[in-house]
Amino acid sequence: MENLKLGNFEEIVLLLVGVLYNGAYSVAIVEEYKKQTGKSINISAIHTVLYRLEEKGFLESKLGEAGDFRGGKRKRLFYLTPYARKALEEIASLREQLRSQIPAISIQ
């Protein structure tokens, strides 16, 4: 069996792909990351992670149609697999389960 673990940054990227729904390609993900976190991220970091996630079965991709903008290579659009949705649910559920058991945090 391969490695099926999900790193912290990988998880954020999966969530961003989900948020962008039908428009998740590298440049858009960089922009959405900036918008949602206020931090900058290198596009190669995104590429590296996108391909790793695809290899691990968390993402699928296909080339998009040509747009109405100036030019450019066609976008590679990424989509969450059912497996990714399941993994996101599981890790979120574990964290919530733990958080609810921490007095000072659960009270807040």
Next chain:
Amino acid sequence: MENLKLGNFEEIVLLLVGVLYNGAYSVAIVEEYKKQTGKSINISAIHTVLYRLEEKGFLESKLGEAGDFRGGKRKRLFYLTPYARKALEEIASLREQLRSQIPAISIQ
């Protein structure tokens, strides 16, 4: 500035320290991890992460009192710092913010 990032496993360990409250030392954390996740974890993995988290300011530690059991070196007990609580809140908040924007997940 130092490294202030929080890995996925580091985050779980912080949460376990919070859950164990006043009894968070390596062996107890291993057991709690097993109890909460159903998975096994190596005690040295826990040690390595605990010390790293302490260096980064997420945890504080002190040696505990001798117990009423057979023997053994005194336990080193770990506690969340306010900084750790803040970091946990922030990352949880970002994830929830993103999750709420994913149609198929937020509907579930």
Next chain:
DNA sequence: CATATTTTATTCAGTATTGTAAGTAATATA
């Protein structure tokens, strides 16, 4: 048509950080 420019994909190499396993050392009580 030919060339320039824009936009994006893709690869590569390298460094830093995080995660795991194996093994050693220390200290308490029996």
Next chain:
DNA sequence: TATATTACTTACAATACTGAATAAAATATG
């Protein structure tokens, strides 16, 4: 002195991140 219990160290593998470079494909413009 033996044994139980835990701390601690070391080494390595996996993941996260960066920067540079190249390639490809689309439209604009002369």
